[in-house]
Amino acid sequence: MNTHSAPFQPVSAQNLAWLGTDPIPAKPYYDPAYFELERQAIFMRTWLNVGHVCEIPESGSFIRREIEFANASILIVRGKDDGIRAFHNVCTHRGTQLVQAEAGRQSTFSCPYHMWTFSTDGALLSAPDFDQFHVGKKECALPRIAVDVCAGMIFISFAEAPEPLRDWLGDLADRLEALPVARATTFHEYVYEIDANWKLTYDNFQENYHLRFIHPRSAGAGTGAENPFGYPVRYGFHGQHRTQTIWTNRNAPQPAAPAMIAYGKAAEAAAANGVLVSQDAKDYFALFPNFFLLGSPLQHFSHVVMPISATRSRGVIRLYWIGEDQSASERFAREYLMATARDIHAEDRGVIEAGQKGLNSGALTHIHFQTQEALCRHLFLSVDATVEAYKAGTALGAEVAA
Known part of the structure; x- marks a missing residue:
């Protein structure tokens, strides 16, 4: 029997009426000019998830991230003081990239071209025959990028003075901190x-x-007879961010034996590491613009969709765990759950690309979201409002300059 006290009812159109019902313009889903506005108004200004603190556990640990929309290579480094900093991966002598490795641990970073050497806090430590230069070492520190951490997750921003991360997350910050990702290793x-x-x-x-x-x-x-489309139990809207609570079919057929084993072993491992099923276990946290995380303690799943061009993207899917594998069966459970996520994604990929091909034709002037595609509508409205505000600001700036 389904554990809900009453038969499932989808969120009513009346409760979502504030989002509107008009068709959505199709052009922003393929137009290079609109993509350029998104790049400037959103991706060059907001906080973006690029990793987790478990990737840089010790002093000198670093990760490198290539961010195509910004034409940037980024170093995120844990310093000797345990602080986390982010720099452009570029020597301040003549621009050569310092690091080619995706991750590692170093006490310093040296340019392969002329051996300018930088500390983990970005300061220029030494440069051959530096007396011949007409500048001080302080002026040659690595260019910094704003970086902050919430729930163990590393966020960067290309803005010069971004809003504090926790202010940007609002009431979701504390909820994220209570999830397993905050303790992931x-x-x-x-x-x-x-x-x-x-x-x-x-x-x-x-x-x-x-x-x-x-x-x-x-x-x-x-999905199930009670909820054939698997609509969520509820939606939440938090400024530009959004949440939904996933519905579960309690009358679903029992999974195949390998799945039962995997979920059982994953549950044992989670319990052994003090991970409890929280009130947010069924919640999906969508952070503007391109990140979401599932609260499930067994498949603690995050997904970042990073733009490359108007019609190409890169996705990074992660399953976070606490503690290393303690047995072969625990390793099997984790590998099985990741394989399941990949299998499901493989079913999605073809239809997403087919949709893009259709939109690229220009045959449609608008697309249509139904009531239960509320999060899709909210994302577009948030994006478009940000783009329009940016356009208004730049137009005003041009008028003032004139």
Whole structure:
């Protein structure tokens, strides 16, 4: 019997009426000019998740991130004081990239071209024959990028003075800190590139309308006679961010034996590491513009969709864990759960790219969101409002300059 006290009812259109019902313009999902506005108004100004503190556990630990939309290579480093800093991966002599490795541990960073050497806090330590230069070492420190951490997750911003991260997260900050990701020590990762706009790609993962059609085998627990489309129990809107609570079919057929074993072992490992099922276990946290995280303690799943161009994106899917594998069966459980996530994603990819091909044709002037695609509509409205505010600001700036 379903554990809900009353039969499932989808969130009513009346409760979501404030989002509107008009068709959404199609052009922002393929137009290079609109993508350029998004790049400047949103991605060059907001906080973006690029990793987790478990990747840089010790002094000198670093990770490198290539951010195509910013034409930037970024170093995130843990310093001797345990502080986390982010720098452009560029020697201040003549621009040569300092690091080619994706991750590692170093006490200093030396340019391979002329051996200018920098500390983990970005200061220039030494440079051959520096007396011949007409500048001081302080002026040659590595260019910094804003960086902050919440719930163990590392965020960067290209803005000169971004809003404090916790202020930007608002009431979601404390909820995120209570999730297992805040204590994670390791993760499995799956990276993919897709010929699709970042919004079109992201939207696929914030609506359940497609579950019964694209995932008939894998969506058994997420759909059922009571809720044939697997619509969420509730939605939450937090400024530009949003949440939804996932519905579970308590009458779903029992999973196959390997899945039962995997979930059982994962549950044992979670309990052994003090991970409890929280009130947010069924919640999906979507942080503007391109990140979401599932609260589930067993498949603690995050997904970042990073824009590359108007019609191409890169996705990074992670399952976070607390503690290393303690047995072969625990290793199997974690690998199985990651493989399951990849299998489900493989079912999505083709239809996302097919949608992009259709939009690229210019045949549609508008697309349509139904009531339960509320998160998709909210994302577009948040993006478009930010773009319009940016356009108004730049136009005003031009008028003032004139």
